[in-house]
Amino acid sequence: MNRYYKVLHKILEKGKTQKNKKGSITYLTNEHLKLKPVDLLEIFEDHGIARNKLKNELELFQRGERLTERYREIGVNWWDYCGPILVNSYPTYFEKLPGLISKINQEKRSSKNYVLFLGSTNAESNQQPCLSLVQFQIENGKLILSAYQRSSDASLGLPADIYHLYLISKQVKLPLKSINLFLANVHLYENNLDPTRQLLAGEKVKFSLNV
Numbered sequence: 001m002n003r004y005y006k007v008l009h010k011i012l013e014k015g016k017t018q019k020n021k022k023g024s025i026t027y028l029t030n031e032h033l034k035l036k037p038v039d040l041l042e043i044f045e046d047h048g049i050a051r052n053k054l055k056n057e058l059e060l061f062q063r064g065e066r067l068t069e070r071y072r073e074i075g076v077n078w079w080d081y082c083g084p085i086l087v088n089s090y091p092t093y094f095e096k097l098p099g100l101i102s103k104i105n106q107e108k109r110s111s112k113n114y115v116l117f118l119g120s121t122n123a124e125s126n127q128q129p130c131l132s133l134v135q136f137q138i139e140n141g142k143l144i145l146s147a148y149q150r151s152s153d154a155s156l157g158l159p160a161d162i163y164h165l166y167l168i169s170k171q172v173k174l175p176l177k178s179i180n181l182f183l184a185n186v187h188l189y190e191n192n193l194d195p196t197r198q199l200l201a202g203e204k205v206k207f208s209l210n211v
Contacts, residue, residue: 002042008154008196011188022210027187035179040166047159054163064095078209090129093118101171110138131161142177145169152186155196155207
């Protein structure tokens, strides 16, 4: 069982239950998921991920594209519920990423922690980023990428975030040592509990988006 699936299994076995405006969730707090390149390979082989859509989505993020119509044109329709414009969401922060990546590649300083913050701009928001911080550290000539998530939908959001972080790491001209995710709240929605069990049993499933 790959490390991502182990998180799913742990939520099912040990998660607590609470209700929010989207419904009932089974959750864990303060989980750490450390993924080395071999772990990423296992996840990408075992789990169906919309790689092309996520790659194109990240490119739009980094261009600062806020119109949901542009995302729909590349087959990404999971932002439609936000309305026509993404306000204070991922494009607001990820458009700063190319400049940060360029700086890292120029300097490659092991004594410096390079950080991309995703937080409040005091603007009215229709979707606060669940990913709150991405940190780049260089150790012995290798990249350690760390990310803090305030909230993580384990069935849909988490594998997408893992793939986005992998794509980001590929932009740094250093071999990857590990990707570390610190998950303040990682959860499964009630309607995705049975599909998660089926997934872990080796079946093909389709998860429902909760908005």
